[in-house]
Amino acid sequence: MSAHSTHAYTGEAPKVWPAKVNQIPKEIFGDAALFEEELKKIFYGDTWHVVGHTAEVPNIGDFKTFDLGRVPLLIARGKDNQVRVFFNSCTHRGNQLETSVSGNRKEFECPYHRWLFSLDGTLAACPGSKEFAPDFKQENFGLVEVKTDQYLGLILVTMGKNTPPLKEWLGESALPTLTALLGGDGRLKLLGYQKVRYASNWKGYNDNDGYHAPLLHTGFRLLNWQGGKGFQRMTENGHVIFEAELKPATGNGFLKDPSLIAFKGSNPERGSVITQLFPMTVMTKHMDVINLRFAIARSHEVTEVHYAYFAHEDDSEELVQHRIRQSSNLLGPCGMVSMEDAAIFQRIHIGNQTPGFAEFQKGVTSLTEIPTDVKQNDETGNLPRWEHYRKVMGFKREGEQ
Amino acid sequence: MSQAVTAAHTSAIDALHTAYVAALDQGDMAAWAATFASNEASYFCISAENDRRGLPLALMYDDCRGRIDDRVSFVTKVWAGTYQPYRTRHFIQRLSCESAGNNQYRATSGFMIMMTPEGGATTILTSGEYRDLIDIQGEGDKVRAVFRERRAVYDADVLPRYIVFPF
Known part of the structure; x- marks a missing residue:
């Protein structure tokens, strides 16, 4: 238990969740006893x-x-x-x-x-x-x-007795994006791993991986890298799907070797694709990088992520080589446009040891309704996942009987 | 050490290792880049697991001089202010050095990197092995060694934190 935590959680009385749907109590990020409950109810529960x-x-x-x-x-x-x-x-x-x-x-x-x-x-x-x-x-x-x-070759397990069938759990609306991400048919070829531990609660990792506002990424701006049109969609059981067109990045003269950020894929309308599955799996296809992030909740303050990168079996030698150098340098724990993310996972965990709430703002239109329709750049896409987490954990909202 | 290595070349190679360590431990990325050949050079930082399994993916994959310079730009310009600062101490141990042709050597050395986050205690970041292709440039008193290729194969199956600086 962190010295900063204001409410000791005994694992018996449920925590009380704020009535406002855009507030997440920070006490849930630093609580060793709560982690034991999460293991039982989520990781060993009725979830894939x-x-x-x-x-x-x-x-x-x-x-x-x-x-x-x-x-x-x-x-x-x-x-x-x-x-x-x-x-x-x-x-x-x-x-x-x-x-x-x-x-x-x-x-x-x-x-x-x-x-x-x-x-x-x-x-x-x-x-x-x-x-x-x-x-x-x-x-x-x-x-x-x-x-x-x-x-499509993605392996999921469940230890729960009442877990719904996989396709039902994934949801029809998630399947096209996930399919595109897995190369259309799942015939992938492993290129290798980047494995790292973050000093972060698994929920903090998950809440900040995947899609977030590009304000953080100076790299995008310096490279004149504008995202295209796209959408963000959520399922009731906590998955988030994101797709965006990818406009070619010019590098803006900043890079001596702009070939690294060349996009050689054949489907620019799905240039940037993310599927984030509850509770903590993020998978992305960004430019020519196919990256599945196999995550392990080690404790309430340690999250381990195995970034696995893939090519497609039908790729030309040239495309494989391009994927190797782009995958190595772009999106991992040392990646050109993702190292900052990794830094945020650890800093947000430290910041979350303070009292009060993590506040969601961009895209919030109601304080009482969980959003079902959000825009591409809204941060509210995470709220259905938080609602699902709250329900699975059995936390009542303030004022709820 | 192979007998083919002259004293002048040994001394130049040692000076190169020292310059590399000094650059990283002082956080001087330009000095780090200057230890590589200026025309054609490469730097790879790869896990022992990928290396052992023949998986090509690396943590840092700088297969041309432009990539090495771009890494310097990213660390010093793009990432500035976004990461939690940490200092490193590199310790290296020569393991082998053999001639690889005219004025070129293949060398391996063991390394250990200690890290100290600002406000924190010192821990081990990882150990590993450098596998180098080293060029000797110049003659007489002007002999200088540079990396044609450096491959840092790190031992940790799982790194203890995200990484900003090269190994």
């Missing part, structure tokens, strides 16, 4: 969570490990080419099964008692099983699968 893309594990036997909150996951491609998600824990005594971040295996062996699991999770061998408990059956001890589904 993005944990990867199948292009990260393109070959049979490829795997990656990831965490959902504190729960370790093992994502592996089996001999049948199916990508499965398991709890990364041996079904014997619970030992962490795979320690590597990624790799390729013929099978997974737990070193503790040499239990051996096939790529599809089946328990293939367990030495000394004659002396095991009378009810032991080898077929009952395969790796435990986490409920998973995919959309």
Whole structure:
């Protein structure tokens, strides 16, 4: 618990949310006990969570490990080419099964008692099983699968019992944008990662990643980089979709190497595309960069983000090379137009340890109604997500019975 | 050190490493850029994970001299005032140096970068390995070494903060 926090949250009595819909109580950003509640209600609850893309594990036997909150996951491609998600824990005594971040295996062996699991999770061998408990059956001890589904290769998991079907949860209105972002058909090729930890609450990270007013970005102005026409759309369960045309950036003579910001994509009408899924996944296609940000809420004050970058399988060699240099330099934790974002995540977390509210202004037309229709540059696009968060967490509004 | 390296060249290479460290630890981006060859040079800063897996994506991908100069402009002009300041101390350890042709050497060294945010304690940013292609320019007393290419492969699978300055 931060020394600055004014209200201790016990996890029992709900926090009271202000009546004005454009105010977010800052106390929710610095609260260790609240984080435990969020793990239960959101991260282990009836919500889908993005944990990867199948292009990260393109070959049979490829795997990656990831965490959902504190729960370790093992994502592996089996001999049948199916990508499965398991709890990364041996079904014997619970030992962490795979320690590597990624790799390729013929099978997974737990070193503790040499239990051996096939790529599809089946328990293939367990030495000394004659002396095991009378009810032991080898077929009952395969790796435990986490409920998973995919959309164009995007891998989502849920630990909730009442999570809606994936497409319903994503929402019809989000699908065209997400499809465009994933290259139209999801046939992506992994280019690599930038991984970083931010000293920020996951909600602060999420509230300020994705789209925000370009006032922050001196780079846009210096490069004479004007955004085109576009829209911002929200779903009731907290997703935000953003699309904008992309006008060519001239660089304004500021760059010695303006080729870096060339746009070689074929669909300028969807030059800048963002899909932000509740609770904390931001995915973007900006110019020729395809960037999926796999985020992990580590604690109430640490958020880890794996920026994964992709090309499309049908790209020419030249386009792949262009994507590599543009992706490396543009939108990550050291990117030309995004390093400032990263700085904001940490500064906003420090600022949020003060009493009072984070105030939303631009685009607010009503203090009592959650906006459903917002303009491209309004900051109110975040409010439906906050409303969804409030409801999932069970926080009552001031004056509400 | 390979025997092919003369004392004058060794001394020039050491001076280059020193100039590189001094530039970054003083936050002098122009001096950093000046350690690279002025016509054709490249700088890559890439995670050990990407490097090991053959994934080409980097944290900084400056594959031409123009990109190196543009990085200087961004750090000093575009980003000024937007980031939380931090100071660094680089420590390097020579690992190998071999001739790569006439007046050119391939060198590797280990590095460690300590960082100190304003108002905070000193921690490790990351360690890693420099893999360099170094040119020797000039003759006699005027011998000088510059980076034709520097590849900073950093060890941290997850960096502890966002990054402003090159490694």
